[in-house]
Amino acid sequence: MNKHTLPTWIGKYHRANQEEEKVGEEHLYDELKRLRKENARLKEERDILKTVIVAVNTLPNSTRRLSAIMAL
Template identity: 65%
Template sequence: TEKRVSKMSKEKPKIYPPEFRESSVKLAIESDQSIAQTAKELGINPNTLHTWISKYSKPSQSRPVVKRTDEHLYDELKRLKKENTRLKEERDILKKAASYFAQEIQ
């Protein structure tokens, strides 16, 4: 275990700029794909991205109120995009069904 401890202490964690972290969080929230897939595409550990999302989603005294509101808006935007996609699919199904039944009546 001494070798393991000394090896671990030599490894430095990657340090990402705050801009990269914030843009990664924004992408993960706005994207329709999973957070794990987004992290893979960005070349970062999924747990790291989850941590960033938690960190940037929490209100912070050092950050302006507008930033916190923006993050909540991103969550809302992601939810609405998914709902919009689902509703479009339902609408298309109903259009096809209405067309089918209209032909049956004639």
């Protein structure tokens, strides 16, 4: 075996690992971006539901019951 073979293999191994780390970082960035977008959407849905609950709770009892039945 040539004396330069082993250092060449080690260099190739380290370069491959560095490229995998870069790809992993990009993947994590994309996932973080997706999760932040989903989190914003869920917060918006939660706020809408809170508003609906307050609106329903301000209705008289008979109207509230009718609304609950119609929702089924």
